[in-house]
Amino acid sequence: MISKLPATKSLSERAFEELRSAILEGKIPPGTRLVERTLAESMGISRTPVHDALNSLVAKRLVKKLPNKGFVVARLEKKDIVQLYTLRLHLETLAVQWALPNLTAGILEKLRNNVKRMEACAHHTDMECIIEANVEFHRIILSAADSSILTGFIEQVQSSARLFRIRSVNTPNRIPRVIEEHRNLIAALEKRDEAVAAECIRIHLGNALNSILTTLDSADGEVERST
Numbered sequence: 001m002i003s004k005l006p007a008t009k010s011l012s013e014r015a016f017e018e019l020r021s022a023i024l025e026g027k028i029p030p031g032t033r034l035v036e037r038t039l040a041e042s043m044g045i046s047r048t049p050v051h052d053a054l055n056s057l058v059a060k061r062l063v064k065k066l067p068n069k070g071f072v073v074a075r076l077e078k079k080d081i082v083q084l085y086t087l088r089l090h091l092e093t094l095a096v097q098w099a100l101p102n103l104t105a106g107i108l109e110k111l112r113n114n115v116k117r118m119e120a121c122a123h124h125t126d127m128e129c130i131i132e133a134n135v136e137f138h139r140i141i142l143s144a145a146d147s148s149i150l151t152g153f154i155e156q157v158q159s160s161a162r163l164f165r166i167r168s169v170n171t172p173n174r175i176p177r178v179i180e181e182h183r184n185l186i187a188a189l190e191k192r193d194e195a196v197a198a199e200c201i202r203i204h205l206g207n208a209l210n211s212i213l214t215t216l217d218s219a220d221g222e223v224e225r226s227t
Contacts, residue, residue: 011049016056018043023062023073024162030075034063061160078213084161085209089202091154092138096189096197099144103189110140111186115179122175130169130178137182141189168208171215177207 009017019039022028034054040047054071057063064074076084114137121129135158142151169175181204188197
């Protein structure tokens with residue numbers, strides 16, 4: 001799961017980046033214990049830079065340090081997830097509203113091509129590709145909104161959401177619905193219908209939230225694993 005580190009940057013920085021990527025990509029699930037000695041051996045380094053990296057991950061709220069347990073990958077509470085998606089709803093509704101006056105035929109074509117890409121990813125059951133296409137779809141709209149301030153807020157929220165993004169497309173039949181929801185949003189944008197576009201965003205993010213909460217409920221009985 002964790003490979004030996006290449007000889008670039010400091011050992012602490014390299015350990016931090018390796019662990020951060022593994023957590024954000026879901027390779028190390030929430031609730032997993034992070035044992036310094038085991039991680040150090042798998043990376044081929046001493047425990048000190050691993051300890052420093054884990055403390056940095058605590059500062060980023062990706063890892064928690066618990067009494068008598070040591071370091072554990074952070075597990076977001078349902079309340080936190082609901083709040084994040086409530087923020088996303090308000091911010092991305094604004095993005096759609098601000099993007100509408102700036103939409104061009106070229107931007108709409110990018111959105112349509114993105115949906116085709118997601119369909120191709122789904123055909124090959126390439127989850128990483130699907131997630132990347134989904135992120136890019138929203139990024140195209142955000143770029144059209146032409147607001148660095150709004151972009152900063154949305155990117156901050158999306159960064160926190162990366163911990164469970166894969167869960168939002170991991171329930172049965174969710175991917176075809178995502179594609180349909182994106183198509184519906186494009187249709188509203190083509191008609192410059194702000195009210196319908198806002199409703200499309202509400203439905204899309206609401207369904208994504210429900211999908212995440214469903215997978216969390218099904219995972220509640222999982223046994224905590226050690227790394």
